Amino acid sequence: MLVHFELICRDRESHARRGRFRTTHGVVETPVFMPVGTQATVKSLTPQEVEDLGARILLGNTYHLYLRPGAERIARLGGLHQFMGWKGAILTDSGGFQVFSLAKIRTIEEEGVSFQSHIDGSRHVITPEKSVEIQEALGSDIAMCFDECTPYPVTYAYAKASMERTVRWARRCLEAHGREDQALFGIVQGSTFLDLRRACLEQLAALDLPGYAIGSLSVGEPKEEMLAVLENVAPLLPADKPRYLMGVGTPEDLVEGVRCGVDMFDCVMPTRNARNGMLFTSWGSIQIKNARYADDPRPIEDGCGCYTCRHFSRAYLRHLFMARELLAYRLNTLHNLHYYLGLMEQIRHSLEAGAFAEWRRRFYANRDGGGTSD
């Protein structure tokens, strides 16, 4: 199984680390942010633009692609990379998260999950074996073990039973998995219960998977609870393999994830918020629809090197957004992804320079009054 992880250096004052891993679709420098390409497209952008932004790995959603256009169809058309014209690496999630958040009438049994499509109500069953089969058909570089994403809050008893099933499902995924150019990562569950998280981690580590993720965070729990799991679990994940924090989060979450030793992140926040008119800057975020920007000739952020900031004013972006012009979603997405990918690049440089703590201090100082907030 591929994904050769190489640890380049560690931070002296935290669990943060600088690494890289190889896939059959290129090298990925970590810590890394993976833009979300839900339905075989990073919404509004071409693959060329995503590459030009510096992204080297995307996330694709197994649930969505399975339902539409179908994994077998994508396989017939040459696999997900060729289908969507993306030359870099792809990680597919297991389908679990969307089954639990989007699908209707789901039944969880030991065998797997029955559900109805959110698109047309058609009935489906995804088992661990089916999830692996779909991901092998898609041909992603990294596949994820099928898991239950527990909501917040859940009882200890439910979290324990769910976690134990997720471990059993991981064993079945490993058994079913055969594609040698694809790595299969495990997902640590256990909600906010640290002993359950540790127990899950130990059992999954015994499977010697090529990478490990933390799931079911940023699902509604208080920030302190998330941070407690991060601080207590991330550093315990096998140090010689990539560590992936699923579906998280804000720029601050990414910085804290790195501090706790996480290597990989994905989140819809930069892309989804862009489409809602929320734009990230080094001092916080702005809502472009705010009337104060109607006559503002400045770019979103002075000195930002993205296409949007190099060519357009806040006034123009506000106009496009108010007029619901398609270009609004593109220009906002370009800016936000540039911000997220640039943030990770800064973090990587700071780690190489042995200056992550100092970089992190400045990151927060900027947000506490270094610029105008909205």
Add this chain to the structure above:
Amino acid sequence: MLVHFELICRDRESHARRGRFRTTHGVVETPVFMPVGTQATVKSLTPQEVEDLGARILLGNTYHLYLRPGAERIARLGGLHQFMGWKGAILTDSGGFQVFSLAKIRTIEEEGVSFQSHIDGSRHVITPEKSVEIQEALGSDIAMCFDECTPYPVTYAYAKASMERTVRWARRCLEAHGREDQALFGIVQGSTFLDLRRACLEQLAALDLPGYAIGSLSVGEPKEEMLAVLENVAPLLPADKPRYLMGVGTPEDLVEGVRCGVDMFDCVMPTRNARNGMLFTSWGSIQIKNARYADDPRPIEDGCGCYTCRHFSRAYLRHLFMARELLAYRLNTLHNLHYYLGLMEQIRHSLEAGAFAEWRRRFYANRDGGGTSD
């Protein structure tokens, strides 16, 4: 007043002509197609993409820009070119067409037109003087005289009264117009009544405007009626000035317009139809949502040099369209504009080579069975 029109050559067998004109924002080779940038954006595309497609002049809509974000605001922000980041030339329509097709409760009087905004119901009056004032504030390279776009059908009496008012309005526009880096074109009206069209043309020609347009075609009249106006009116427009056929049309309409001596065209068809999934090819058009394309690995048209055809299959485009992905609208728009702009480039080359009639014969032969139609 700018716009220096130069006639390069004429077709021997028709009224077709190859020319060019200069504006303060570059040279425009004719016959030319102008993509429509209604609200200060060619829907879904960046100005860079529009330029890369080969467009050198865009159309902006006075009515839309006046209502949102407002012409004075655009003027404060440096004018329409700077506001939208477009380096090429811009032609603005007079606002007349949208007042008559989009606005609510309109009253036409000698002074001008009262109407309610289609966005928020606010009340406005546009007079010939106001239309010129707005277009001068926008700073387009070519402004259009305020006119009434008559619907089809209308009575002879109405068409006559309306045409005569349009002529009086044109005189007021010329009187009001002062911006020296902007050309003011007249619009020939008269519905499908050839004597009214000719009378209008004669009176407007006396004003010695730097360019002339034919308005109120492709508004519901039978194709033969449109062609009759084109064949009888276009060749009579002053030969030493650009001739512009407003809001027309299909690829065939463009070819026939050129044959009748038209130099400039604009139409929402390539961009709007793209967003509805209708894609143009040399043999006709296809509806990308058609199930037959679900597994089709071919590009929209073999040999097409557009970004979409160079990178993506019909199967992928169909998937994006069915999933209502934003990228669908972009990729379809890129292809259709490439087709329209490429068509005009072919026409220009055929005119330079003295081979327009032969080119036109092949154009129609291709459509009569040269490829698969949908």
